[in-house]
Amino acid sequence: MTSSIEDVAKLAGVSIATVSRSLRGLPDVAPATRDRVLTAARELNYVASPFAARLASGRTATVGVVVPFVNRWFFAEILGAVEAVLHDRGFDLLLYNLGDTAGRDRFFNTMPVRKRVDALVVASLVLTESETDALLALGIPIGLLGVGSPRFHSVRIDDADAASLAVQHLIDLGHRRIGLIGGDTDDPMRFTPPHHRRQGYIDVLRKAGIDYEPELEVLGYFTVDGGEAATKELLARPNRPTALFAESDEMAWGALRALRRAGLRVPQDVAVVGFDEHPVAELFDLTTIAQPVVEQATILTSELLQLMPDLSARPHEEVLPTRLIVRGSTDPSRSVM
Amino acid sequence: MTSSIEDVAKLAGVSIATVSRSLRGLPDVAPATRDRVLTAARELNYVASPFAARLASGRTATVGVVVPFVNRWFFAEILGAVEAVLHDRGFDLLLYNLGDTAGRDRFFNTMPVRKRVDALVVASLVLTESETDALLALGIPIGLLGVGSPRFHSVRIDDADAASLAVQHLIDLGHRRIGLIGGDTDDPMRFTPPHHRRQGYIDVLRKAGIDYEPELEVLGYFTVDGGEAATKELLARPNRPTALFAESDEMAWGALRALRRAGLRVPQDVAVVGFDEHPVAELFDLTTIAQPVVEQATILTSELLQLMPDLSARPHEEVLPTRLIVRGSTDPSRSVM
């Protein structure tokens, strides 16, 4: 039922080599011959066996994509963008969803991508020494998304810078007591954004001559509930903040809920800024920081594909801009609620 | 640098056939021999080339997953669940993200999965005749998620039933004029949920002795903005509804926004029910219908893997239960806003 290259060769009256050349669009094939081959192939509904081709050529025509959690908005968005570029260029996409630290360890210990991909896209993972070595040992182009690196190609945003943008906005509005709802800086998945966003917060406060006060900082663990709990805690303290910077939109939603339940008005009593521009942020009328998610993925993937042949190219680091999106949670004049 | 089966054979002092058998855990290998092979393999950091194995065996050890949009919550969730099952069982996951009708057509015309997967999971696509034929021609087990089918295995929920559940809840609360914010029943992606959910709405109204009134039905196109626009339209009409059933949570959020902007209280003036139990639904205190998303994916994938050897098994259709989650958008006593 399924035909092979030999069937096509016979039908077209040529050798299998010519079939191979014709179908792959290689030069040195007479137009007439190519036509005959193409016709024969179409007639037989032929497609080359990718595995035979891969074995013979040594190229897998496949790119692996490693994400911590596919089901989170950010990663799903990235996956979609990477997929678009890959299939557009004739590459297969092999997905690896880590899920948790156990999954992460399993991945780096067994290295299931060995011998099956030509390149690898790794999203949002801050690599340990041994993880770095494991990836390097693959001997294929590797691109990191969301984190910088001297060893791998990378495309990311400047988290510290972006956080400064958010906090500066609050300062510009006259706020002096600005609470920080942060991520766990030593979480098991080892994300760096918490570190950088926190640093941006501290830096810009200093720059504005405002003292950093540890009691204005509470962990929200990047979840809605965590953001709510953190906000409650901040509100319970004496001399509460007049504004909050949450390191993610999710935590900001939690903060909004806590404020509403506490009977406080946003932004009149407490202003709130989030981070991510998650599609739902607009619904909450949340001021936030937007980053070019799809672009980061597209650029990184394209670059990787381009670099595929030679692995020697030295790591290239690209930093994309972020922007502040002002809404009603900080600016009452913009409120649409 | 990368070792082959021959290297292992040499080091272990056996033939490549024995290496192959040992590594794959096949019977008829002396324990001592197997040990030597395993040791040699470990020493050389050997992994079999999947492509060589696939070419030789004819099995791809790969399952394709086709989704309309990876970046939508529902599909991302499914993808994660499928991935977990597959990698757990040693299968690779090849992702196909259709994106739009053009992508869909391209997929079904070129059938890029040909010769590269042992089975296929297709999510939420109502197949045309020719699409059905194209899939059937693959000659591999195929599972449909979210839609029923006499030709393929499937796991889904009963959308009509679930919609009835939602609307019955409103009827129980005393509502008689219940608006329907629906999806486009003839959208290009040809989703069936709109049809079924609408039918459930109509059926349960009839059963309660309430006339179905076409003017209470407006399209929301499964988007937030669409839901908002639809609600505005309903509110502008004479004798407005006292309750709304939106066929998706997204549209329900749009409805909530429209109601708030119109100065109406939820649920006192207008009650709202959504559909999906999107993680954000809770934040909007939205009553909605929950379906077992991960379970559907897990069950379907496991079933497919089990059926892999013989394609002959006749299509098995499984319908999973849904449940109503009552929140403040319909029941004031539960309001947490």
Place this chain on the structure above:
DNA sequence: ATGAAAGCGCTAACAG
């Protein structure tokens, strides 16, 4: 229990 050998269906020199 183990080995020899024949493919699997291509690609890539190499010849001509």
Place this chain on the structure above:
DNA sequence: CTGTTAGCGCTTTCAT
């Protein structure tokens, strides 16, 4: 421009 041929690295009979 086209054909021949030697692999690619495994799996799988078939012997032994």
